[in-house]
Amino acid sequence: MKRTSVAAACLVFLVHSLAFALGADHPVSWAQPIKLEGVPNLHKVGDNLYRSAQPTAQGMKNLRKMGIETIVNLRSFNSDRNLIGSTGLGYEHLYMKAWHPEHKEVVRFLQIATNPKRAPV
Numbered sequence: 001m002k003r004t005s006v007a008a009a010c011l012v013f014l015v016h017s018l019a020f021a022l023g024a025d026h027p028v029s030w031a032q033p034i035k036l037e038g039v040p041n042l043h044k045v046g047d048n049l050y051r052s053a054q055p056t057a058q059g060m061k062n063l064r065k066m067g068i069e070t071i072v073n074l075r076s077f078n079s080d081r082n083l084i085g086s087t088g089l090g091y092e093h094l095y096m097k098a099w100h101p102e103h104k105e106v107v108r109f110l111q112i113a114t115n116p117k118r119a120p121v
Contacts, residue, residue: 048119
């Protein structure tokens with residue numbers, strides 16, 4: 001049952017990503033853009049989930065001021081530890097390939113993103 005749930009979550013994510021890539025219109029409630037200095041392409045995906053391109057050091061400070069608790073880095077070869085510095089942000093680095101996420105990486109991300117002590121992520 002757990003595998004089915006994880007697979008379903010991945011499928012929903014991939015379908016939404018494909019629709020976005022093809023330029024489909026999205027409902028207003030889908031992902032709301034947010035302007036924040038140092039955080040390009042920032043969107044609010046849900047009450048406790050945001051996504052963005054690579055923030056700068058100032059962007060990390062601004063995310064903390066905004067109330068973000070945890071940064072999840074999904075890039076295989078780059079760390080955000082230096083950019084986070086002494087902001088107090090929690091940090092998780094999942095070494096994954098965007099074109100082929102492994103089951104363990106999906107599970108770990110869901111554990112982090114659904115933990116109320118780590119949110120907002």
